[in-house]
Amino acid sequence: MPREEIKAKLKDIFSSVRTKKIDIEINEDSELAEDLYLDSLEQVEMLFEIENKFSISISDDEAREFKKVKDIIDIIQVKTSSQERAN
């Protein structure tokens, strides 16, 4: 899946899990907490939504490495491409 497509989907997920209403531009270097104002609970819900929307599974160890948007895009690309190969 192209990175831009993943990023667009992530933007919707970030908006849907964030309690505060704020409109933020995202780029691959945006930090989840600092730049996107996602608190720890919102990040838990974000993981849940990512797993559902992309039909992948993210382990706790993998989740702990997520700091920036690009970290998430990287892992989604890896996991969705391995799924595509398996199909």
Next chain:
Amino acid sequence: MGNSTDIRKKRVVITGMAAITPYGIGIDTLWENLVNGRSGIRQLSGFDAYDFPIKIGGQLPSLNFEEYLNDINIRKIDPCAVLGLVTAGMVIKNAGLDLREQKNISVILGSAFGSCTSQEEGYSRFFLKGWRKGPPLTIPKGMFNNLASMVSIYYKLTGRHHVIASACASGSAAVGQAYQMIKFGTEKCVLTGGVDTPLIPSVFAAWTLLRVLSRNPNPQTACRPFDKNRDGLVISEGSAMLLLEELESAKERKAKIYGEIIGYGARSDAFHIAQPNFQGETLAIKKALEDANLNPEDIDYINAHGTSTILNDKMETKAIKEIFKEHSYKIPVSSNKSMLGHSMGASGAIETIATVLTIRNGIIPPTVNYEVSDPECDLDYVPNSSRQQSTKIALSNSFAFGGNNSVLVLKEYEGD
């Protein structure tokens, strides 16, 4: 040397009030409908998928809460907390509090069902789809203290915060706890009241199975406290909050004072989990009068618990007669629930506000649908029409499952 038991008791005044009821938003709306004897009960919407034999309740009208909470996504918050956040904002505004200067405010709220919507959603997804399908935030959204915690967090109130769960007396018990905290000097300012959103399918089903809901299909006439043909309660949702302050602190900031709380009595039936008992209710009324240092003859009006169940209304009448003896026939007793239904943990707080307004306006709201007298309920229930009558001191009764009895004594504020 001072006596350690000589606690200097503070006077506790009400400096803010707000309510969201089946009538809509605000205490003016609440009062205008109550004094005109209008019912807030309606056909339930959103329950079409279920074959419940009962289809009425005190549902809130369609309200746009986003107008009040425009900086947050309210779909992320449990409906009980949303209702609490909006009401808290209204009471803070009504009390003229400047939260930039005053943050040391406690939040003591009552609820019988708390975040039941989030719990229902969590359990239904668990049973229908399996544990992996979430929702992932059921714990923080569904925990019972969510209501008071969200109010504390959103408005940055740094006093203590708790949710009091005393079933249908929760709102009254919260006000009582808040009153005692100020009276005994541990807090100066407490935001208190009750919020409940029990009109969700799983809770409504459970109440239906308990066989205590009225089977009368007519929304206007189903709830008929103290009437011989009463056949059960009508469930509602709602929210009401008051700001309680220590008198000196209220005067210092030149707050408008709506009334004073001068007594609180909470006693247990120690008898049965659901069946009311007049002896525990009697103890609570007695305790409240003692706390207020009053004689039974000093009471001008009783805002009844008056649920419209056969047993509650009979037991409440018996308890009043036990305490007030012959004077009980001279005291007007009326039930706001005859018009609003039973908003569970919110009802005690709504009725506290209604009682304050009764005292301030010199008008007693009626008990509507009172048509046939019951020999076991033979007091003056202010039937069907409101009554102009000066009231200086009143009781507000709340009696709940578990044998929780909570009685507040409210008084006109007369200054020093």
